Amino acid sequence: MNQLQLSQAQSPRESNFDYDEQPQTQSIQLIENRAALSIITNIQILVAIFQILLILFNSYIAFDLSYKISLLYVTILHFLQIIRIGVNNNKRIQNNQQCCISVFWGVLSISYYGCLIYFLENDDFPIQYPILMYLIFTLTWFVLTLNNYLKNKNDKNFILILQVLFRFFFVLQLMMINLKQIQWIDWDWIYVFTILWMFLSIICIFQLIFLFDFICKAASFLQERDPINREAFNQQIIGSLWINLLILCVSGLPTFSMVCYTIKLQTGKNSYNTLSITLSVIYSLVFIVFTLYYRISLSQFVSQIQQSRVVENNVENNADNQQRYQLNSPSSKHRNHLIKSKEQILTHLPQYLIRLSQTYFMPANDKDKDNASQQKQPQKFQFEQQHFKRNKTDQDQPKFSNRNSLTEINSDKDTQCFNCYQNESCAVYMPCGHGGLCVKCATEWFNEKQECLICRKPVESVIQISQSEQNKVQVIDVLAF
Known part of the structure; x- marks a missing residue:
């Protein structure tokens, strides 16, 4: 559509009409594989960070390693998280509100760890006040995040709610531990860790579900005889086993460590903490080696998961868009009911x-109706209203300095498409009411941008018209919607 591109160059908003070239299939696959490899690498880093923390915690229990090392390690992690948030905000990945709250929460966490170290060195320090302020701020953050999600429900806000909720329960667990230390609550340690036990129980349930899924896929793989299907099942088995290993990082190993720590707090005896350290080291090595060995298969597995999510989102969006089709005439005051087919659209069109x-x-x-109402109005008011409508109509049309601009095509005898100058202009965009295009140009532009070529407003349908009387046309068909 060369003439269409020429009209874009004349438009005052030509930046909205730049055509983006579609990448080739191989380029898309390459980008998806890189994204999948990036996700796998990030997961490896997170697993390594968590296992180091678990080893330091078990070393504190088994070998009386200074607790300051573990707290210093967590403090460094929070400091790195603050830096990452600042970098992401600089790249406009997060909005300013969430960035400021996340940074302040990180600073508050570091401050709390400093107060905790001082409290462990001096028992008379009122640790309840820092942890209470820590909890109130986290709860406020959760309320704000929930409010944002209710206003704009999407996957990103939902994941953010889960993250903030996890932090809230984490701070609540810390508060229960501190209240036990200052003897504000007289519970056994096994009850003090109630929130942690609930979290670990949920993770263990997920572990059993994914383990059952892995067993089913392995059984299907053994029964399958087709080589192509066996290869597909093999990739699914590798991905399922990798997910089970990943969940084991936050389910089995922490549960075993917390059981050992609870026994020590209750009885004062060390039990299997050395074994817990050994298991953490072995698990870390197995997970890293397995991930590196099956890196290609895992990247394909992650890419398939992402593609399935994209397809599901597209299906949901298409369903939502079909339910939102509402056609309004340019001067109508009330919206029509939902329209799902061409016949229903025609019944709602004038x-x-x-x-x-x-x-x-x-x-x-x-x-x-306007003519009938004008007959009952004074002549002066009719003149002002006509003058206002004429000015409003002129404002709706884009202003061009070119001789062949749209505003100069005012001849009723000229029925050619102002874009290609070859076919008859018989298409109109709805609900804005702008036309002057042929069927081919109007539908091609609608498929490209789904907005009016003249006023840039969203287009809900393209209708075909036929000359009926002088300055009066009849709607005969719906070309696209």
Whole structure:
């Protein structure tokens, strides 16, 4: 559409009409594989960080390693998280509100760890006040995040809610531990860790579910005889086993360590903490080696998961868009009911349109109502209203300095498409009412941008018209919607 591109160059908003070239299939696959490898690498880093923390914790229990090392390690992690948040905000990945709250929460966490070290060195320090402020701020953050999610429900806000909720329960667990240390609550340690036990129980349930899924896939693989299907099942088995190893990082090993720590707090005896350290080291090595060995298969597995999520989101969006099709005439005051088919669209469209100019139409019924109302109005008011409508119509049309601009195509006899100058102009965009295009140009532009070529407003449907009377056309078909 060369003429269409020429009209774009004349448009005052030509930046909205730049065509983006579609990447080739191989380029898309390469980008998806790189994204999958990036996700796998990030997961490896997170697993390594968590296992180091678990080893330091077990070393504190088994070998009386200074607790300051573990707290210093966690403090460094929070400091690195603050730096990462600042970098992401600089790249405009997060909004400013969430960035500021996340940074302040990280600073508050570091401050709390400093107070905790001082409390462990001096028992008379009132640790309840820092942890209470820590908890109130986290709860406020959760309320704000929940409010944002209710206003804009999407996957990103939902994941953010889960993250903030996890932090809230983490701080609540810390508060229960501190209250036990200052003897504000007289519970056994096994009850003090109630929130942690609940979290570990949920993770263990997920572990059993994914383990059952892995067993089912392994059984299907053994029964399958087709080599192609066996290869597909093999990739699914590798991915399922990798997920089970990943969940084991936050389910089995922490549960075993917390059981050993609870026994020590209750009885004062060390039990199997050395074994817990050994298991953490072995697990870390197995997970890293397994991930590196099956890196290609895992990247394909992650890519398939991402593609399935994209397909599901597209299906949901298409369903939502079909339910939102509401056609309004340019001067109507009330929205019509939801429209899902061409026949229903035709029933909700006006039967006739009035041609106000070569590129602008409005429903004949509304035009008749305006004429009837003007007959009852004083002559001075009619003149002001007509002058206002004429100015408003002129404002809707884009202003061009070119001789062949749209505003100069006002001849009723000229029925050619102002874009290609070859076919008859018989298409109108709804609900804005702008036309002057042929069927081919109008539908091609609608498929590209789904907005009006003249006023840049969203287009809900493209209708076909036929000349009925002078300055009056009939709606005969719906070309696209």
